[in-house]
Amino acid sequence: MTTFVASLFLPHTIHFHDLPDPDQNPTPPVEPRMLGDISQSNSANDTRSTTTALSLLSKGTATPPQTPSAKEHDDFFSQVQPTVTDHFSKLDPRTLVRSDSHVPEGGIAKVFNQPRSRAAAPLPDTILEYAKAQERAQAMKARMGRKISPTRSRNLTKEHGSDGRWASEWSVVPAVQGNGGLNNAIQAAKHKGLLTEVTSVGTIGFPTDVLDEGKKMEIAEKLESEHDSLTVFVNDSDLDGHYTHYCKTILWPVFHYQIPDHPKSKAYEDHSWVFYVNLNQAFADKIIENYKRGDIIWVHDYHLCLVPAMIRKKLPDAQIGFFLHTAFPSSEVFRCLATRKDLLEGMLGANLVAFQTPEYAHHFLQTCSRILSVEATEDGIQRDNQFVNVWSFPIGVDPPALQLARKAPEVLQWTKALQERFAGKRLIVARDKLDNIRGVRQKLLAFELFLNKYPEWREKVVLVQVATSTTENHELNETVSSIVTRIEAQHSTLAHQPLVFLRQDIAFSQFLALMSVADALMITSLREGMNLTCHEFIMCQDGEAAEQKHAPVILSEFTGSSVVFGGSELAVNPWDYRQCADAIKKALEMDADEKARRYNKLRDIVMSTTGDNWVAKLSEHLAKVHQEHFQRDTMSVPRLSVSKLSEAYKNAGKRLLLLDYEGTLAPFGSVNKTVLTNMDRVTEVLNDLIADPKNHVYVMSGRTAEELEMLFGRVPGIGLIAENGCYLREMNTDDWIEFADEESTSTWKAAVKEILQYYCDRVENSWVEERHASLTFHYPRATTHDDSPNRQAGDCASHIYDACQNQRVKAVPTKESVIVEPMDWDKGTAATHLLKKLQKEGPVDLLFAAGNERDDEVVFRWGKELLDKQEVRDVFTVNVGHRNTVAMATLTQGTTGKCLNDPPDMPLLTLSGLLNVLKRLVKI
Ligand SMILES: O=P(O)(O)OC[C@H]1O[C@H](O[C@H]2O[C@H](CO)[C@@H](O)[C@H](O)[C@H]2O)[C@H](O)[C@@H](O)[C@@H]1O
Secondary structure, three states: OOEEEEEEEOOEEEEEOOOOOOOOOOOOOOOOOOOOOOOOOOOHHHHHHOOOHHHHHHHOOOOOOOOOOHHHHHHHHOOOOOOOHHHEOOOOOOOOEOOOOOOOOOOHHHOOOOOOOOOOOOOOOOHHHHHHHHHHHHHHHHHHOOOOOHHHHHHHHHHOOOOOOOOOOEEEEEOOOOOHHHHHHHHHHHHOOOOOOEEEEEEOOOOOOOOOHHHHHHHHHHHHHHHOEEEOOOOHHHHHHHHHHHHHHHHHHHHOOOOOOOOOOOHHHOOOHHHHHHHHHHHHHHHHHHOOOOOEEEEEOHHHOOHHHHHHHHOOOOEEEEEOOOOOOOHHHHOOOOOHHHHHHHHOOOOEEEEOOHHHHHHHHHHHHHHHOOEEOOOEEEEOOEEEEEEEOOOOOOHHHHHHHOOOHHHHHHHHHHHHHOOOOEEEEEEEEOOOOOOHHHHHHHHHHHHHHOHHHOOOEEEEEEEEOOOOOHHHHHHHHHHHHHHHHHHOOOOOOOEEEEOOOOOHHHHHHHHHHOOEEEEOOOOEOOOHHHHHHHHHOOOOOOOOOOOOEEEEOOEHHHHHHOOOOEEEOOOOHHHHHHHHHHHHHOOHHHHHHHHHHHHHHHHHOOHHHHHHHHHHHHHHHHHHHHHHHHHHOOOOOHHHHHHHHHHOOOEEEEEEOEOOOEOOOOOOOOOOOOOHHHHHHHHHHHHOOOEEEEEEOOOOHHHHHHHOOOOOOOEEEEHHHOEEEOOOOOOOEEOOOHHHHHHHHHHHHHHHHHHHOOOOOOEEEEOOOOEEEEOOOOOOOOOHHHHHHHHHHHHHHHHOOOOOEEEEEEOOEEEEEEOOOOHHHHHHHHHHHHHHOOOOOEEEEEEOOHHHHHHHHHHHHHHHOOOOOEEEEEEEOEOOEHHHOOEEEOOOOOOOOOOOOOOOOOHHHHHHHHHHHHOO
């Protein structure tokens, strides 16, 4: 059994040994070498706008430490680009990487010798132009009349200028980009034996059009055989259009609450969607091609939202999990995406959609409810024929591997060097990507305010901010540069420079050392899925190296980590500069006891919320829900075996028959009309059934007790379950048992009525139907094309879901209506009540339940449980017809005793087919 772990970038990539063309790749290729080997200065612009400790050293009074060498020491502060090996721990065999792996500015080709994109750039500006280009391409393809063969493609590559530079030696190296946190978690789980056969699925992270098919195959084979990795190759346009365009300019900002409202933004009609679709399809195809029955598929992050549904289409029974590592925004933000429905539908192809925090999961549920008008429960999304579980469980780091990595000689050397360098100063540290989401600008402004507000600290504190960047964001760069310059101009003295702003990444060993010597960490992301840098910081503060500093963590309340830390951090709102400035002061002035108290809690959390535990819990949960889904599905797949049913019926001493009314015994009618159809046949069958004293026959319905009494007045003595289980009239009695408590019903009804009235005022022809224990919002649609009432209904359901969370009511969107009813009572609870009572007088041997709607499924599931627990010898559940589609009515059989997989002896039945079955039974 293989577990596929699909993530945009594989944990490994390729480094070509050939020297690149200096015009294309200005940086020389990087072979693995020791720390500090490369000395590379910044661009003029960067040097102008950043402060470095190198300059600090030249101005300052501090003596450079002797170990590591002065050159190495200078390298740290002169923004040296780390080498390949610097990104990884040199001690840990699991290739521990930094959780938050950042691609260096200028792209991955700065680190490895790799080809550049051959995508035709720039992409067309508008959808219209894009469509025309597509048409032209299609026409050309049609004219050519055949697919390009690999040989032909090789020739084309030559014709198009491949100079063979990518044809010779290459080696597999650990990737710098990608989700380091995910890779570490998988490694840790493998190490612990929680996962055995894992196959990574991903791209090698660079454009491959220039490589010929043979080379691609060679690479794919090596990665598969030596690194358990399946390589997804897409063309350069798809890779670039997917990642740089759709992911980075649209999804990433929106998932982090940034709606591009710039007038020139094309975010909402961006043609790059097609590339997103193509790349997702390539991932799905690769997995489908390699899948074997029983395998498990995990799809990771926002780059691959469509993959679950694409796989589900081809592999209906596969066990698929989707984990979103980033934040998931509120529905108000998500609904701005033009492709919102496709993205949600894509994720809902999974059995389990999981998030870092309950808040993101809640947003997702609410968004599905509003945008897709589906029923959202606490546990997931109910769709017509499928339930998708929604869950949250936070990722973590790998503490043992980090502890080991910290013991590397370089880390210890750097720790010592930094301690000496900053002796007598208090150090606030941070490492963030320089993009609009990580709040570096806000942090600098808060730090500036701190220096202005608390002058007594000016000479004593240093903020070391490592700011890495993946994309060129001139506007942000300029803003940040001007703040850095201002702080420097205002607060630097001959003897002291309060800000060290490093515009490039540092090596992993330097990072670990920096985290170890710090007096506080400051993270001010405006939104972030988790932020594992905080977790790494906490591990680095552990033990001797940190001299038990127990340094506090100043952390944005908008990160998943803040939720996990539960208040032991110093939580800040990054937009509130005053609060952030005060938090810096608090961190620096915190007494030892408070520091230790907070630190110990944080340490316990990080030690228990680990990456391997995250893998284990997600795997467990996925297996559980997949099994549940499978059971639900098998309930309605096999057809009813009438011979088996007849046999069981004959042998039963006591039988319980639960028959749904509308859509099962009789067709659906108008909601206003009580008498829907000629009831003669139904009445006759029911009277025959209750004439047998072995039979306990109940009709279940959403209708009120009064309506049911009227409808079944000609079947005296029949049992009735009204309002979907809130009321019960036992057989041969006149009294109704009222399960729903009147007082709490009137309380929630008052609240819900107000909400429904709001929607009634906005949706034409809508109205509210009141029953004793439920309220239904009806919104007959004027035309089938008009989606707005559906949207209003989705909003209405999610509004109720949010407003009435403590009132134990659920809002269920159905066709042209939203039903609001109690959570605690349903047809299943009424049936349980009945069965218990009957069992007091001896066993019930046969349960026969027939229904057609979702509210009948609780009874089907309950029946299955009874059978599993052997509480009832034979259970037959019958699902009549397609939901809400009487014309298509079929009869299928669900959970049965011994005949789950029996061959069908009743192929297709209409509603009246059920009556025929019942008639046949009474004749036995
Ligand atoms: O920048 P991308 O290549 O698009 O990747 C997105 C980020 O992925 C990783 O971060 C995400 O996962 C982390 C672990 O679950 C989580 O802590 C973080 O909040 C998520 O955004 C990766 O660590 C980042 O470098 C990437 O930017």
